[in-house]
Amino acid sequence: MNANSIHFTPRRLGLIITFSLAALAMIYLSYSLPRLLPGDFVTAMYASSPVTLSAEQEAELRAFYTQPPDFYNYLVKLVKFDWGYSYAFLTPVSALFLEALPWTLLLLGTAHIISISIGFIAGVEASWRQDSRIEKGFVGGMTLLEGIPEISTGVILLVIFALNLQWFPAAGAETAYAKVSFWAWVADVCHHLALPLATLVLAYIPGNFLLARNSMIMVIKAPFITTARAKGLPSRRIRYAHAARNALLPLVTRFGLRLAFMITGVLVVERIHSYPGLGTLLFNAIQARDLPVIQAVVLISSLMVLAIILALELVYRIIDPRIEYER
Amino acid sequence: MSFEIKQLSVIYKDGSHSIQALEEVTIAIAPGKCLALVGESGSGKTTLGKACMGLLPSNSAKEGEISVNGRRIDNLKESALNEIRWDKIAMVFQNGAVNLNPVHRIIDQVAEPLIQRRLSGRVEANLKAKEALKQMGVTEEHLYRYPHKLSGGQTQRVLLAMAMILDPEIIILDEPTASLDALSKVFVSGVIAQFKSVGKAVLLITHDLEMAAGLADTVSVLYLGQVLETLPANDLLFKPLHPYTLALGRSYPTMTTARDLGGIKGDAFYRLVHQHGRHDQDKYKHTHIQIPDSSHKDGHAPPAGCLFQSRCTQAIDRCKNEKVFLNEIGDHSIRCLRNGIADILELKCVSKRYGDVIALQPTDLTLKCGEVFCLVGETGSGKTTLAMISAGMRNQDSGTRTFEARDMDQWAKREYRSIARRIGVIYQNPAESISPRFSVFEAVAEPLKIHKTIRTGESIENRVSRVLAQVRLSTDPLFLKRYPHELNMGAIQRVCIARALILKPSLLVADEPTSSLDPSVQAKVLKLLLDLQIELGLTMLFITHNIGLARKIGDRIGVMLAGRLVEVGPANMVLSAPRHPYTRLLIDSVRGLVKNPFKPGSELAKSAGCPFVPRCPRLKDICCKTPPEMVNVDHCQVRCHFPLTIDRLYES
Incomplete structure (x- = not known):
């Protein structure tokens, strides 16, 4: 299909320009906003320590730890992928970032895959049995679950399974300094993952379920479902190939937006379970007023929003052939 | 299978x-x-x-x-x-x-x-x-x-x-x-x-x-x-045998439909089933038609009769209450208490002469409930005589009349008023048919006063203003006090229509109702008449010499010549493929194709044969000797020895 090949039509060019401008604006905000935080690294560092600094020493430190207001320089460094050094950890920001990213991706990715699969299938099946007792029970239960914030589910799971039953570890992503075989390591990672993952899955399922059910109910009423039934197709085929396929769009949007806001999304859960992902990194950096790290995390998460919105535009066209750019 | x-x-x-x-x-x-x-x-x-x-x-x-x-x-x-x-x-x-x-x-x-x-x-x-x-x-x-x-x-x-x-x-x-x-x-x-x-x-x-x-x-x-x-x-x-089938056909636009689309009066709504209580609910279960202005919450109105009754042009009291079953008639099966479309008026062999002038030869005419029948023909062909006999205004010399399944002559003799209430008449010249000394109100209210058909709790004023509104006239008190000379022709004709309708007739006989009006007023009055015909489910006998007009309003057309009906049939057929050469002549002269319609000095007109002999282009011996009988051709009836068929039509 020629619709999938790349042409730089005015509309697409416009899209590219819009996205570039948005990216530039975000880079500027990531540069300027963290500077507006009250306090600075030096105050954060020495406020709670017994060390007393003379005014001279303090001024010297401040001069060392303060970036000169130079956006151009910031931009140039950015292009060179030079994100600077963390004040607090004394390592390159990129190293910190790359260390935290896989854990967040692992946690969030699995959470999304599991919650979307379960929520979607439950939603499809429930909507197919509309007005039955099972469906009503499901909707009620899910609405209730949707009302419980992840901060309480997280704490409750932690108290029950980590503190009382001691089935799962209470913190971390892997057992530190353990030299074990690969598979033992995988098992260890999964063991650590279980609680934060369960918290996220419980938090995400109701939304996915309710969304899938609602859009399914709209689709089921469509005449082409009647056609599919008249064709004598098996019920599962009608549910998934005909109805669910059309109910997918809102769910994909939700998935995309969730992914885009991944760092803020996992911040709470990562803190509760002390999971060493991006959320924890951002939290620590803000506490320490570690400006380069804050800037990098803010910048990357906002660029991620842009990238995902762009990707969604492309995915939509595959899901629903009616969405197409005018040529 | x-x-x-x-x-x-x-x-x-x-x-x-x-x-x-x-x-x-x-x-x-x-x-x-x-x-x-x-x-x-x-x-x-x-x-x-x-x-x-x-x-x-x-x-x-x-x-x-x-x-x-x-x-x-x-x-x-x-x-x-x-x-x-x-x-x-x-x-x-x-x-x-x-x-x-x-x-x-x-x-x-x-x-x-x-x-x-x-x-x-x-x-x-x-x-x-x-x-x-x-x-x-x-x-x-x-x-x-x-x-x-x-x-x-x-x-x-x-x-x-x-x-x-x-x-x-x-x-x-x-x-x-x-x-x-x-x-x-x-x-x-x-x-x-x-x-x-x-x-x-x-x-x-x-x-x-x-x-x-x-x-x-x-x-x-x-x-x-x-x-x-x-x-x-x-x-x-x-x-079709059922009035609903007929009405559907009349609402359907085809390339051959001549008259303006009719539609069916009223609207169909849902049938609701009401159930009273839990036990013996079957006994109380009944359906009725939901219409917007009767919300009918508890379901006590009996819907027992025919479902189409409220929109039917031939509904009688029985239709409201008796359950109707499917009934085989020929190869049709219909659900109608009256066994299909009924005839409202049936004339058999009616004839009329004034002195030594034979105005009407023995003629049969049947009007079906809810249809518009147009009589066309040249002047002196007996249209008005036939119309007045149909309306019961004149009596025939011989033959029988049946109106609403009753012998009209006996009915008229016994209680003329009740039959006059059932038939409304609009006369040829509106200005002359209203007394110049009657105001609008007096003219319209007069039939009510004569027939004393005012129900209790209803004032004459109400009835008059309702019927005036129906014919789209003002109901302003000032207008009601006006006299005919203060009105224009269109308004006078509407007053005449209002007067004909105020007794709620089932048959309306209109004799050239628009011939004295200019075209724009004529168009409005005709539209009004047709709307009323649908709205009230009237049967209409419409006399006109204007074939173009008959084409626009008639379901069926009858063509008259020298006191005889020479061709009767569905309007579109009669007008698009006339079987009688006289009909053809009429249509051609409307189209401006005929230079000299009269051949003077021909004594053959008084001969024993066909009255069209003097002008007939396809004259044969038999035409001069024997008057032709009505014969059925396709869906039309023609009084001609050699009716034109479609093939021959294109030859000539």
């Missing part, structure tokens, strides 16, 4: 009350035959189609039997039903594109039943689907498109191909041409005819009467879930 539906009733439950969608519908279709189901929207046509496929929604309840080749399918489980669906019965749903899944390519949707039933592999199924689509005229480039990229006509072809993919024995088509242009319609009709020729049983659901008449063998007319008439398709447009 024969397809039968017996006594099928469907009720939709909707909260506290239920809607009766179908009631005891019985139809049967043999292989190679087509049954068309016609009726207004909301009559249950689509419900019937869905019931056949077992696709009724869960809030519905059905009774009765649906069987394919003697095997009942209405009580099958979903899995057993799935075996029959599409394989034995397939359906083409209405509204085209919405029936196709927007996210699958059309070829995949057509091939899907083959693949899912494991009748063929994916590749083979695609080949078969391609073949089926091509047979329906879908071009190669469209095969892999998504539904939203197809036009309405192409979508319909896809739906047809999809229905045919498993080669079913019964095909249900729901409004297959509703949104198509004329050419695509011809294509779809051809496909349906082909289905029939290969031995499929076709159930055609449509509101397109012409297509039903052309394609089907039998037509069932559905109204509010009841079959009102089942008739051979050939009779649908020309010889």
